[in-house]
Amino acid sequence: MIQPDLDALYALAIVGDEDYRAIRRGFLALAYVFADPDYCRYEDFWMELDAPEEGVLEAMRDEMGDCPVPPNFAAEFFTTTAVMGELFDRHPMHETWRAFGDEMMERYLERWFEQDGTYHESINYQNHCFNELLCQIVPAQASGRIDYASNPRVRGSFEHFLAVRMPLLSEHLPPLDDPGRVCGAGDLSRRSPLPACGNSGNDGNEQLWGGQLSVGAWLYADRDPAFASALMTAWREGGKVVLEHEHPLLTLATLVPSIPSALPAPRSAHRLSLGIVSRGALSTGEPLWSLFRAGRATHHMDFDQGNLHIAAGERVLLGDHGYHTIDGEGRRIGGAATWLHNTITYGCERDNSSGYTGLEEAPEPVFVHLGDAFDYVVHRMTTTNLRRLDRHPYFSLIPIAAQVHVRHMLFVKSGYWVIWDVFEKGAEQTTFWLHPTRPMKALGYGGFRAGEEGEIGLSVQFVLPSKLNVIENRQSGPLWSFALREPSGRPYLAVLAATRSADGFYARYDDANRRLRISLDGVSDVVDLPDAGAAQAPLITRDVERLKLH
Numbered sequence: 001m002i003q004p005d006l007d008a009l010y011a012l013a014i015v016g017d018e019d020y021r022a023i024r025r026g027f028l029a030l031a032y033v034f035a036d037p038d039y040c041r042y043e044d045f046w047m048e049l050d051a052p053e054e055g056v057l058e059a060m061r062d063e064m065g066d067c068p069v070p071p072n073f074a075a076e077f078f079t080t081t082a083v084m085g086e087l088f089d090r091h092p093m094h095e096t097w098r099a100f101g102d103e104m105m106e107r108y109l110e111r112w113f114e115q116d117g118t119y120h121e122s123i124n125y126q127n128h129c130f131n132e133l134l135c136q137i138v139p140a141q142a143s144g145r146i147d148y149a150s151n152p153r154v155r156g157s158f159e160h161f162l163a164v165r166m167p168l169l170s171e172h173l174p175p176l177d178d179p180g181r182v183c184g185a186g187d188l189s190r191r192s193p194l195p196a197c198g199n200s201g202n203d204g205n206e207q208l209w210g211g212q213l214s215v216g217a218w219l220y221a222d223r224d225p226a227f228a229s230a231l232m233t234a235w236r237e238g239g240k241v242v243l244e245h246e247h248p249l250l251t252l253a254t255l256v257p258s259i260p261s262a263l264p265a266p267r268s269a270h271r272l273s274l275g276i277v278s279r280g281a282l283s284t285g286e287p288l289w290s291l292f293r294a295g296r297a298t299h300h301m302d303f304d305q306g307n308l309h310i311a312a313g314e315r316v317l318l319g320d321h322g323y324h325t326i327d328g329e330g331r332r333i334g335g336a337a338t339w340l341h342n343t344i345t346y347g348c349e350r351d352n353s354s355g356y357t358g359l360e361e362a363p364e365p366v367f368v369h370l371g372d373a374f375d376y377v378v379h380r381m382t383t384t385n386l387r388r389l390d391r392h393p394y395f396s397l398i399p400i401a402a403q404v405h406v407r408h409m410l411f412v413k414s415g416y417w418v419i420w421d422v423f424e425k426g427a428e429q430t431t432f433w434l435h436p437t438r439p440m441k442a443l444g445y446g447g448f449r450a451g452e453e454g455e456i457g458l459s460v461q462f463v464l465p466s467k468l469n470v471i472e473n474r475q476s477g478p479l480w481s482f483a484l485r486e487p488s489g490r491p492y493l494a495v496l497a498a499t500r501s502a503d504g505f506y507a508r509y510d511d512a513n514r515r516l517r518i519s520l521d522g523v524s525d526v527v528d529l530p531d532a533g534a535a536q537a538p539l540i541t542r543d544v545e546r547l548k549l550h
Contacts, residue, residue, distance in 0.1 A: 377409045461494065
């Protein structure tokens, strides 16, 4: 919290008497400013697109998003006023500011968080925004005034961070050299980061945590010790953040090191508005993790619907550039463009970015099955505009004829993924992109591998198209960009596997009955795919044992 930070600086004689008083006057000025409706019109942050009296669609048809500025700004503004209401408890505006903050928090949680606690911006901005909200939540909880810990959206946000966290990794980790951040002692060469999905800005690496995990453990230590232990375990594995930007001393003030470590068994999760986080394990025990981007959150997201991000063991196999990255020569480029993600672009120019802005709301998946043996998702995306981020501003729309693309993602939890792309409308020419963390080497017969023999790498087998037109295979920042192009809207069907060798891995496809045969590490599966776009799971037979739906 900012006042304890200021008091610490004052006690250390870093801030003198005059500056101390001036800064506190500044705090009061901010409280007045951010509670002033003539300065900040909070209605702008939750206007409804279909409300005729607002005229939003007409006014913003060529602009970005469904509010004038990203919603995290509102959190920064109203929590400032609320915290001043708590801090200056003898000020005549104390009760007014506190009541204002209470009302805004209730409205904000209701408008910008799903019931499961997923926020309507990127993972990075949920990390940033939720840490700001904690500055208001913690004093209200500590005083017993409001029980925020029982709010399903607050608890759900902590559950969200546990759900999306990646396995312990030893590469593609964000650096810890930020002077505004302090982490606990110990070996941090292996960490469990947040995935680089949306506006993450880590140049192709994963994301740093804020300080929310240990604060959450403090909130739930008495009412749910198992949940508190899970949060503390994630805090320890995520880098032991003690001081950071949003609330430098709040983490330290609430840290309870005695809370033991214990995580529940990993399981897959559908995080509303974001996508599907899948978890499994190789036969040798190494964890498998993937994030399939399918959901309506658009603020601070990339144009990346259908993106697949994969990690196995301690290694990222299929990366995500995030919102900012660098090219093969070390020059900075914007990572929002669709071609920088593991999905589909339209037309013959790779910089044609397809995406949703809020005005054209991104869809939720058509069908989601999460089971013990496999996860399966059907995601239909309709694109009516393109972006050219190399030529035009981020918010400029270029109308096109509707392109309707259905991506089916199957994750068999013993070690492979199937991506099946079908184009229902438009899409005369498409490009299929993958971004592995190792060079992609051709093996023949539609096979490729990224990774050295003996290490867990990414093996890929294309069964559709039967003749491959590889148009790109080169490094882009810390990742490699690999692309196939197909004319006439024909489908793609690819099997991706986490393997130590390409030997013994193959896939064959019988188009007449949509039957896919896969051999991997001595296991043979037959996958009978349902009709394209159907809300139905595939049938998978392993040797003679049928994998049951759970």
